[in-house]
Amino acid sequence: MDIKIKDVAKTAGVSVATVSRVLNGSELVTEKTRNKVQNAIDQMNYHPNATAKYLRSKKTMTIGVIVSDINVSYYAEIVKGIENMAYSRKYKVIICDAQNQQDKEVAYLELLLNRTVDAMILITHMVSDEVINEFVDNGYHIGVIGRFIDSPKVPCIFTDNVKFSKQVVEHLIERGHRNIAFLSGYPDALDSSERLEGYIKALQEHQLEYKPELIENGDFNEEGGYKAFKRLLDKNITFSAIYSANDEMALGVYRACAELGIQIPNNIAIVGVDNNRISKYLNPRLSTVNQPKYTMGALIAEKIIDQLNEDEFDLQRVFKIDSELIIRESSDFKI
């Protein structure tokens, strides 16, 4: 296993430069030489040392991805998209699970500075726009999902939260609901504030009063949704529908309803966001908003790899992805 390019060169009776050319598919090698070299490589079971290659070529063929929690389906699906595109382009993916801790997010950005990765993709919200811009201004490559960065060099992919949130709420209004609660996620996430914005807009356009007491934060997870729903009930206010900012929190509401004997959708309608794999297996099946997570991941990976290779003929860097409201039984009931 300690055989190196020099050994191959010796066995093949050529120079290391020629072996290197064969390894990298250079045109300037005769068929005959190539065969000679290839035979030596095969016979000696030679594997080029990637680290040495990286040092010399100043590329690591590696992309880092910072997520809040890889065990959340939304992130996992995006990572799958990134990983697949990267694989097809010979890139590796380092996964950085920041666990919602800002210091871990910042620490992972260090991988950019010390050249462990060629680029970093952020699907998190803790690192500020300023920090991202500073990195980019210093020549580092960063791509983001779920936010917009006002810099000409940062590929951005995000969905129109306001638009689909309005659709969700309008769908509920159309089904006869007048008091619609909203379960929000991490307070500092753009996804939370924009979804709230869409919710409020829809109410306004339909001359419905916006009642802040109908808003609760559920931290984007099942337990948070469960508790947020209970807090809503404790307030003793009227509401007949819930717009949950993701499917996980909606599942928490399902549980609470099951325990309390509340019927979905007859007693309460509910709509989630993300179209998680499980959403259509719930009973009743959960209405939700489909986000093309895998595609978003693949797209951002493609853009950032293109950028690394300066295939800059394709100038588009900002992608607003359309989401689709999927109406299932959990909200398809006219009151």
Next chain:
Amino acid sequence: MDIKIKDVAKTAGVSVATVSRVLNGSELVTEKTRNKVQNAIDQMNYHPNATAKYLRSKKTMTIGVIVSDINVSYYAEIVKGIENMAYSRKYKVIICDAQNQQDKEVAYLELLLNRTVDAMILITHMVSDEVINEFVDNGYHIGVIGRFIDSPKVPCIFTDNVKFSKQVVEHLIERGHRNIAFLSGYPDALDSSERLEGYIKALQEHQLEYKPELIENGDFNEEGGYKAFKRLLDKNITFSAIYSANDEMALGVYRACAELGIQIPNNIAIVGVDNNRISKYLNPRLSTVNQPKYTMGALIAEKIIDQLNEDEFDLQRVFKIDSELIIRESSDFKI
């Protein structure tokens, strides 16, 4: 950003060796020199090039993890455990999503050969024991989860599938069930065959007939569970309980039952495996077997990192982890 150790040395008025010593926390540097160097580092905003370090030190501080599908909670949770332990030991994790394709699994093993990773953790079943042994014999570091490799150098972590499967089936027998169906996963996965083995053993010990027609394969996912259950029904055979080899397939059964008006647990009892985050949010809450996935991930990462650093005073390499049957409403009903 192109500042290197030489530049720092010049600014600090010392040699590169001294800077290197400061960077790596060597003892043999006076307080005064250290400060001088540290000031230069801070002032110049110097970040050591990791690639160069890796080449020279023959370590990449990176571990690869091959999973079947990162969007399956079981794998994601294990990866989280690995990632966290790795992070605390300054290691990075490269994620390899093999998508159940053998060629991709094999391709990822290449990362060991070309020294992109220091070690590889396998949570998949496609790579044969022989291949693993060959790698290990050649000095590469491999750890596995969910299987046992008969080699003194491979850390292995697995649960006692037979034991807990017997417990599951005995629990169902105790609740009065005599005809218990079994939903299996990937046919070539050890988890599938061993869980079947435990199922059969329990039947035998209780003098119940083993009926092969009660076995169906559901590929470890929701859709597979849904279809497998329907195939069981189509056979027009009697059964009052289902042991599903994981929670995802159980969710598929839940769906089918909802559509057909079959009551859980009154008409049919069901037990899953994995204790996925969602299992206790389902209605009824799903009985399942808890596997300490996060801990298993952290443990394998610890063992493999210890091995890389030859802290071989701790010789234990094989860990059979105990699983715990969690009885919830989906099976807690005496017929």
Next chain:
DNA sequence: TTGAAAGCGCTAACAA
């Protein structure tokens, strides 16, 4: 078309 040789940025053996 091929080869010689410089050098990527760092660590560590050895010398002082």
Next chain:
DNA sequence: TTGTTAGCGCTTTCAA
């Protein structure tokens, strides 16, 4: 305690 220097294994000019 600090400095000098030889590589780590590869790619890539430049020359032949």
